[in-house]
Amino acid sequence: SGQRAVVTRCVEAAEVVNCHAFSPDESILAVCPNNEEIHIFEAQTPGGELRRAHILKQHTQRVTALAWSCNGKLASVSEDRTASVWERAANSGGWNAVLVELKATRAALCVAWAPEGTRFVVGFSSCDVAICSFKEQAQCWVATKVGKSKDAVAAVAWHPKLDILATGSVDGCCTVYQMDQNIRESKVAEILAADAWVNAVAFSPSGRTLAFASQDSSVRFKDLGGSREAPATVVRWSRLPFLQVVFSSERCLIAAGFDNIPVIFRLTATSRWEAVGFVDASPRAGITGSKSKVPRGSFEGAREHFRNMGSREQQMIQAGASSWHSNTITCLAVLSKARFSTSAVDGQVITWELELE
Numbered sequence: 207s208g209q210r211a212v213v214t215r216c217v218e219a220a221e222v223v224n225c226h227a228f229s230p231d232e233s234i235l236a237v238c239p240n241n242e243e244i245h246i247f248e249a250q251t252p253g254g255e256l257r258r259a260h261i262l263k264q265h266t267q268r269v270t271a272l273a274w275s276c277n278g279k280l281a282s283v284s285e286d287r288t289a290s291v292w293e294r295a296a297n298s299g300g301w302n303a304v305l306v307e308l309k310a311t312r313a314a315l316c317v318a319w320a321p322e323g324t325r326f327v328v329g330f331s332s333c334d335v336a337i338c339s340f341k342e343q344a345q346c347w348v349a350t351k352v353g354k355s356k357d358a359v360a361a362v363a364w365h366p367k368l369d370i371l372a373t374g375s376v377d378g379c380c381t382v383y384q385m386d387q388n389i390r391e392s393k394v395a396e397i398l399a400a401d402a403w404v405n406a407v408a409f410s411p412s413g414r415t416l417a418f419a420s421q422d423s424s425v426r427f428k429d430l431g432g433s434r435e436a437p438a439t440v441v442r443w444s445r446l447p448f449l450q451v452v453f454s455s456e457r458c459l460i461a462a463g464f465d466n467i468p469v470i471f472r473l474t475a476t477s478r479w480e481a482v483g484f485v486d487a488s489p490r491a492g493i494t495g496s497k498s499k500v501p502r503g504s505f506e507g508a509r510e511h512f513r514n515m516g517s518r519e520q521q522m523i524q525a526g527a528s529s530w531h532s533n534t535i536t537c538l539a540v541l542s543k544a545r546f547s548t549s550a551v552d553g554q555v556i557t558w559e560l561e562l563e
Contacts, residue, residue: 208483209470213530214545215557216489217247217256223549225537227272227280232541236280237555238269244282244292246301264290264303271316275323283314283328289338291326291347305346306338318362327352327371329359335373335383352392353383361418363407370395372416374404380418380426398428398438402447405463410453417459419448425461425471427479441471441479450538452546454560460485460546462535468548468558487530487558530556 219226220239227236235247235256242265247256267286274280280292280301289306308314312332319326325339328349335353340346353373361374369385371392382396402421409416416428423446426438446464453459457473470482533551540546544560 208486210561211485211487212559212561213487213489213556214559215256215555216530217555218553219247219549219555220245220553222551223536223553223555224551225269225272226547226549226555227274227537227539228541228547229274229278229280230276235555236272236274236282237549238272238282239553240268242267242269242284242286244269244272244280260301262292262301262303264288267313270314273317273319273326275319275326276321277323279319279323281317281319281326283317285313287311287313289314289317289328289347289349307344307346307348308336308338309349310334310336315358315360316362318364320364321366327362327364329362329373329375331358333357333359333375335359335362335371337371337385352385353381353394355379355381357403360403360405361407363409363416365409365413366411367413370413372407372409372418374407374418374420376403378403378420380404380407380416380428382416382430396428396434398426400424400426405447405449406451406461408451408453408459410456412456415453415456417451417453419451419461419463421447423447425451425459425479427459439479441481443469443481449534449536452538452540454540454546455543458560460538460540462538462548464534466531466533466535466550467529468535468538468546470560484529485558485560530554 219237222240224240225238237245244262246260248259265284269284283289287310289308290303292301316329333355336349336351338347338349341348355375357377359373359375363372371383373381378400380398383392384395385392400420404420407418414431419425423443425441428438448461449463451461459471462468468485531550535548535550537549547557549555
């Protein structure tokens with residue numbers, strides 16, 4: 207069993223893509239090709255083909271995460287312990303990097319904007335969590351440390367309506383922070399334990415449900431509107447772990463990672479979360495891109511062919527799923543209620559549209 211979908215766009219972005227982000231209107235795609243650069247792809251017309259237009263060079267080590275604000279600012283964080291906020295130059299059409307005073311001692315691993323687009327949160331391998339806000343007098347973004355875990359913070363998420371943060375860390379905990387209005391103090395509202403390090407966290411659109419995926423191939427769902435003492439619901443996946451999770455609606459979660467193909471979780475009529483199965487996608491007529499960018503007949507093509515004949519790929523085919531990615535999915539983002547995007551180690555960025563049931 208699974209979920210039918212249509213692939214609406216396939217971009218051959220690089221040899222490897224470790225993170226990506228679409229602008230709010232989807233006219234701009236930002237991609238990191240697993241190095242210190244950020245490649246900007248732009249469409250000349252709405253829904254048109256995305257072509258590489260700019261390469262942003264500010265970081266000195268690998269960019270680890272990208273995120274767009276609701277008002278069109280692009281935040282990037284890097285292993286070089288820095289962050290940048292990129293804004294479109296009004297006159298030249300290029301991009302300007304605005305300084306972020308991060309004061310980090312170790313690599314920045316993840317980033318997420320607040321819903322109103324005036325603040326963003328960063329997680330560090332130094333176990334810290336910081337919120338960055340713009341200071342008019344200094345004309346730069348300044349970080350304020352608001353929390354600390356026992357190990358590296360691998361994932362962050364901002365509540366869609368309240369000043370509440372969720373973080374996932376390598377110590378196997380998902381921590382929920384309640385912020386004050388001035389961002390000067392925070393308190394730990396809840397600590398949810400997993401059986402392995404936490405790779406991803408996400409709030410549902412209303413903020414009522416918090417989901418987090420861990421390295422033991424499970425996803426946990428916590429109803430924040432229910433009793434604080436009530437345990438999180440654990441849904442175990444029979445295959446490889448997830449690296450990313452996003453909600454497309456209150457009753458649908460999309461997860462992706464080492465299985466190379468997105469997986470759907472749904473809230474049933476009896477209020478239980480369960481795994482529906484792989485996304486089974488067919489191409490929409492006229493889309494650009496293909497399932498494989500390696501020419502047939504070449505050595506690389508032969509190697510990819512045998513790699514794709516591995517037992518895990520055969521199991522997917524037997525289960526009725528068709529994988530567009532040929533390697534680990536590294537980044538996942540929701541675009542609208544039924545649409546989402548993925549990028550992977552195979553260098554592709556793909557947009558998907560679920561068939562509504």
